[in-house]
Amino acid sequence: MRVVRAWLGKGVAILRSSLKVTRSFINSCRFLQNGSPDDTQETVFRLSELLSEQNLVKHVVKDYRNVYPEIMKRAARTFEQVFGLKLVEIDSKHHTYILINNLEAADRPPPVQCPANPKLGLLFVILGVTFMKGGVVRENVIWNTLKKLRVDSGEKHEEFGDVKRLVTEEFVRQRYLEYVRIPHTEPMEHEFRWGQRADMEVSKAKILEFMGQLHEQDPQSWTQQFREAQSSSSSQR
Amino acid sequence: MKKSRRNEEAPRQNGSTGRGRAGQRQNDEVQAGPEASRAGLPEESDDNDLGRRREIRSKYRDLINTVQQNREDMLSPATDKLTEVLEEANKLFKDVRRAREAALDAQLLVVATDLGKEKASQLFSEGSAFDPTAFAEHLLSFMGLNRLEDGDDDPQNGGGADGYLPRDAWHRLSRRAECCFRTAPSFHYMMGSFHAEPPAPKQKTERQRKAPSKEAKRIMPTQLKKMEESHQEATEKEVERILGYLKMYYEEDPTSPISYYEFVIDPNSFSRTVENIFHTSFLIRDGLARMYLDGDKLPCIAPVEEGDIEAASSSSRKQCIISISLKTWKELIDTFEIKDSIIQPPESQNE
Numbered sequence: 027m028r029v030v031r032a033w034l035g036k037g038v039a040i041l042r043s044s045l046k047v048t049r050s051f052i053n054s055c056r057f058l059q060n061g062s063p064d065d066t067q068e069t070v071f072r073l074s075e076l077l078s079e080q081n082l083v084k085h086v087v088k089d090y091r092n093v094y095p096e097i098m099k100r101a102a103r104t105f106e107q108v109f110g111l112k113l114v115e116i117d118s119k120h121h122t123y124i125l126i127n128n129l130e131a132a133d134r135p136p137p138v139q140c141p142a143n144p145k146l147g148l149l150f151v152i153l154g155v156t157f158m159k160g161g162v163v164r165e166n167v168i169w170n171t172l173k174k175l176r177v178d179s180g181e182k183h184e185e186f187g188d189v190k191r192l193v194t195e196e197f198v199r200q201r202y203l204e205y206v207r208i209p210h211t212e213p214m215e216h217e218f219r220w221g222q223r224a225d226m227e228v229s230k231a232k233i234l235e236f237m238g239q240l241h242e243q244d245p246q247s248w249t250q251q252f253r254e255a256q257s258s259s260s261s262q263r
Numbered sequence: 264m265k266k267s268r269r270n271e272e273a274p275r276q277n278g279s280t281g282r283g284r285a286g287q288r289q290n291d292e293v294q295a296g297p298e299a300s301r302a303g304l305p306e307e308s309d310d311n312d313l314g315r316r317r318e319i320r321s322k323y324r325d326l327i328n329t330v331q332q333n334r335e336d337m338l339s340p341a342t343d344k345l346t347e348v349l350e351e352a353n354k355l356f357k358d359v360r361r362a363r364e365a366a367l368d369a370q371l372l373v374v375a376t377d378l379g380k381e382k383a384s385q386l387f388s389e390g391s392a393f394d395p396t397a398f399a400e401h402l403l404s405f406m407g408l409n410r411l412e413d414g415d416d417d418p419q420n421g422g423g424a425d426g427y428l429p430r431d432a433w434h435r436l437s438r439r440a441e442c443c444f445r446t447a448p449s450f451h452y453m454m455g456s457f458h459a460e461p462p463a464p465k466q467k468t469e470r471q472r473k474a475p476s477k478e479a480k481r482i483m484p485t486q487l488k489k490m491e492e493s494h495q496e497a498t499e500k501e502v503e504r505i506l507g508y509l510k511m512y513y514e515e516d517p518t519s520p521i522s523y524y525e526f527v528i529d530p531n532s533f534s535r536t537v538e539n540i541f542h543t544s545f546l547i548r549d550g551l552a553r554m555y556l557d558g559d560k561l562p563c564i565a566p567v568e569e570g571d572i573e574a575a576s577s578s579s580r581k582q583c584i585i586s587i588s589l590k591t592w593k594e595l596i597d598t599f600e601i602k603d604s605i606i607q608p609p610e611s612q613n614e
Contacts, residue, residue, distance in 0.1 A: 111447045125447035147436035158393040174399035232443040240401040247391045
């Protein structure tokens with residue numbers, strides 16, 4: 027009887043702590059997403075951060091670290107059932123997570139329009155070109171394309187600042203892109219690939235659809251890319 | 264001799280037989296070396312030899328440069344430039360005797376085969392080709408590029424002579440691209456946030472005191488909505504009337520800034536002053552008037568030109584909270600020496 031009660035007690039404690047953790051988890055998500063406890067217009071322009079186990083344990087879980095996996099499991103379930111967000115482990119070595127939206131995008135515009143993050147447009151261009159070129163592209167192709175869009179990697183851009191750093195460091199750190207050195211190149215060159223996070227978060231089918239609209243072509247006319255988009259969207263579910 | 268066999272070799276393809284050739288060459292090189300030393304070349308040919316070798320090395324370096332610099336050109340299926348380069352290298356190799364030149368040849372091969380691989384991958388892609396240049400052009404149109412008619416216009420906003428991008432170009436693209444991303448929504452307050460801290464301390468300047476605290480953000484007090492619904496028409500009329508006063512005052516002397524406090528304060532009635540502040544905030548909200556700080560960091564107000572109203576609606580607006588108390592109101596009247604109100608009280612209203 028006592029044992030049962032002890033277990034119940036522990037269960038309640040876990041539940042309570044998981045609720046507490048979830049709440050503070052959400053708070054810390056917000057903290058990590060916005061970079062500051064309060065909210066100003068500026069912070070909406072940050073891309074959402076990666077959540078690392080280390081940070082979570084240090085700032086949120088603290089004393090409950092021995093039931094950390096249980097807490098994570100419950101938090102993930104809450105996120106999924108209540109908010110429609112999927113908690114995905116993006117790096118199994120360092121235990122980093124991201125939150126992605128599990129819900130289908132509504133056809134009508136959202137009720138609360140937050141200002142669009144211009145960095146998203148830049149990321150879209152890079153991911154789009156990389157995808158259409160078969161998934162790997164030499165960095166020069168990207169820099170040249172961006173230059174045509176008045177974004178020069180060598181100069182400071184009005185909207186993006188240090189573009190080279192944004193693309194090769196920030197986007198890579200966020201796991202949206204991979205920036206890999208090509209061997210035997212002199213001077214040293216790199217190629218871009220899709221990062222793990224892009225694989226999970228970005229819909230190739232939707233990119234192809236947009237491409238179709240821009241070029242006034244049927245998306246299916248790009249047969250290889252279309253096939254790739256079909257197979258990747260089935261794996262994303 | 265092995266060399267003659269090499270000449271009868273099949274014509275080179277884009278790097279597909281690379282490894283085989285390199286292997287064969289190594290054998291040639293090894294053969295040539297001892298032979299040359301055994302022959303005991305006379306001194307004259309030694310000098311010629313050095314010169315010739317230098318020439319060969321230089322030509323190899325040129326070829327390598329050509330491949331590296333003209334990548335785009337060589338990749339195009341329309342040209343046979345890559346084959347030409349390889350044929351050139353073949354000719355050069357005939358005279359190669361030493362390891363140093365052979366190493367350069369190997370380097371050229373590596374660069375060329377890499378290019379060859381790229382070219383081959385182009386061959387295998389079915390369906391439509393994707394051209395990043397065309398893509399960029401379409402994007403520019405989508406983002407609302409204004410192509411200038413005459414080339415004489417000054418380029419603005421970092422555009423070249425062929426048009427400039429509007430300020431919200433990247434926002435437009437991002438808005439459209441958003442649907443491709445399954446990002447979790449970030450948290451932000453719906454109605455803007457209140458700073459819970461006490462208002463910033465009043466700054467005392469030499470001449471005047473800045474009386475009420477002005478927060479960096481402005482929001483409409485939530486009370487407003489209720490008033491709006493019940494007294495909508497009356498409020499609208501008032502706001503329009505006040506806009507009329509503002510414009511009239513501004514027209515009298517467009518160059519001199521209108522002090523905000525002078526504008527809203529009615530030295531005869533505190534409640535009227537508060538109402539003026541309230542109605543003026545509507546003008547600001549709708550972008551019909553704008554507030555700014557002048558050289559002394561005092562707030563000023565000015566009407567927005569007709570043409571600018573459209574542009575202003577897309578740029579971000581700042582919010583701020585203004586508070587005023589009876590005491591502050593009196594201080595303002597004394598400080599600014601306000602004798603009468605700019606905004607005349609409406610005749611019909613009951614005080």
